[in-house]
Amino acid sequence: MKHSLMCLAVLGALSGCSLIPQYERPAMPVMDVWPNGEAYGEQNSQTQAMELDWREFFKDPALRELIDLALEHNRDLRIAALNVDAYRALYGIQHAALWPSVSADGSGTRSRTPETLNPTGEAATGGQYFATLGVAWELDLFGRLDSLSEQALQEFLANDAARRSVQVSLIAGVANSYFTWQANRELLEVTEQTLDAYENSLALVQRSYDVGVASTLELTQARTAVETARAALVQYRRQVAQDRNALIQLLGRSVPLDEIASGKLDMDLLADLPVGLPSEMLFKRPDIIAAEHQLLAANASIGAARAAFFPSIGLTGAAGSASSQLSDLFSSGSGYWSFSPSISVPIFTAGRLRANLDYAEISRDIRVAQYEQAIQDAFRDVADGLAAHETYAEQVQARRNLLEVSEDYYQVAEQRYRTGVDSYLTLLDAQRQLLSAQQQLVGDRRNQLVSEVNLFKALGGGWQVENEAAASAVPEA
Numbered sequence: 001m002k003h004s005l006m007c008l009a010v011l012g013a014l015s016g017c018s019l020i021p022q023y024e025r026p027a028m029p030v031m032d033v034w035p036n037g038e039a040y041g042e043q044n045s046q047t048q049a050m051e052l053d054w055r056e057f058f059k060d061p062a063l064r065e066l067i068d069l070a071l072e073h074n075r076d077l078r079i080a081a082l083n084v085d086a087y088r089a090l091y092g093i094q095h096a097a098l099w100p101s102v103s104a105d106g107s108g109t110r111s112r113t114p115e116t117l118n119p120t121g122e123a124a125t126g127g128q129y130f131a132t133l134g135v136a137w138e139l140d141l142f143g144r145l146d147s148l149s150e151q152a153l154q155e156f157l158a159n160d161a162a163r164r165s166v167q168v169s170l171i172a173g174v175a176n177s178y179f180t181w182q183a184n185r186e187l188l189e190v191t192e193q194t195l196d197a198y199e200n201s202l203a204l205v206q207r208s209y210d211v212g213v214a215s216t217l218e219l220t221q222a223r224t225a226v227e228t229a230r231a232a233l234v235q236y237r238r239q240v241a242q243d244r245n246a247l248i249q250l251l252g253r254s255v256p257l258d259e260i261a262s263g264k265l266d267m268d269l270l271a272d273l274p275v276g277l278p279s280e281m282l283f284k285r286p287d288i289i290a291a292e293h294q295l296l297a298a299n300a301s302i303g304a305a306r307a308a309f310f311p312s313i314g315l316t317g318a319a320g321s322a323s324s325q326l327s328d329l330f331s332s333g334s335g336y337w338s339f340s341p342s343i344s345v346p347i348f349t350a351g352r353l354r355a356n357l358d359y360a361e362i363s364r365d366i367r368v369a370q371y372e373q374a375i376q377d378a379f380r381d382v383a384d385g386l387a388a389h390e391t392y393a394e395q396v397q398a399r400r401n402l403l404e405v406s407e408d409y410y411q412v413a414e415q416r417y418r419t420g421v422d423s424y425l426t427l428l429d430a431q432r433q434l435l436s437a438q439q440q441l442v443g444d445r446r447n448q449l450v451s452e453v454n455l456f457k458a459l460g461g462g463w464q465v466e467n468e469a470a471a472s473a474v475p476e477a
Helices: 001-013 043-051 061-071 075-096 143-211 216-251 279-284 286-309 352-418 422-456 463-470
Strands: 101-113 123-137 313-325 333-345
Touching: 061 075, 061 143, 061 216, 143 216, 143 286, 143 352, 143 422, 216 422, 279 286, 279 352, 286 352, 333 463, 352 422
Parallel strands: none
Antiparallel strands: 101 123, 123 313, 313 333
């Protein structure tokens, strides 16, 4: 008995040998500098970026309230969280295979043998009763089960990172939808004001036409401008309603948006972003983290495929009591035990094991390519965000200057038309230029805000989100 226990101890010590390939993180397939020539920033800039939570980045209380609602009620985020729970359970199932399974069983049978079948020539009634404690254990000598457990763990971590990526995308999506809705509301207001101006101009042209001063062409032009503005007004009403519907879908519940919404779009709604970015920043994005965990999972599957070529050893044992009478089941002398070791050696599988290993290695190569592509996508996101960060401020200021000039042009044109110096065509041109300048300014301010949000998302969307989820990242074994 002691010899058997020593053998079990040795076999247990040998368990856990791993055939998983040594993991080496692939080299970054991107440049060392951003396309605009700016080198990666210093470590202190990284620290500032990491400490910038989304609640600090979005300064508008109304927007923060909407994001909180989305994080609580959005269905996509809820599905992502449930997927994490599902993979946590799958990891628990796979990890449990590393340990012995113990079961307690009880059974009993009672039967009657007719006299024609009984050697004694008399009918007999008998029974058998068992109470057993059984143990079954597969010795993981070559790390197959451990590799499968590691694969399940990495898939769980990948889904947890994917959940954080969905959360980051949701935060950015709510902000961008909010800004788009606000911008179209401003455009609707601008169009209403423009329609009033066109109607006033039409009334002025109509009076001039009635006294024979204005021509039929001028009257037709004035009417055309009014109808064009009315069509644009209906268009913006539709866009505002559709923007509201899109935002409510992201929130996951109906809310009185018109009561929550704050003032006009302005860069004061967002905090300044630190633009000094170290190269390690890319590795902190949730999508990059998810891609690397998928790569690690594929790497672990190679270890399981390799271990399948080697023998598998199983140990099965049972101990308990057996008796022909239920009343004597636990009496002295009723004890019994059994021990059944087994070994399975693959000899001929028609190439199945080799094909499984080839598939695992090809899957690993695919994950490497996906990981490198994720880094390249992240690099471009940041590079595009930096380009927008550097240029939109100048563009918006230029639009403001154009709006001021257009307003002056409109006032002068209106005055000159009223005094008969210029034709209505000049006034109409001034009105159209003013409307265009107003629309372009609203659009550029919206695009500037969206570009800052996208840069914030490219930086990981507030790495504090990752810190909040870190406590639940790794399930207990």
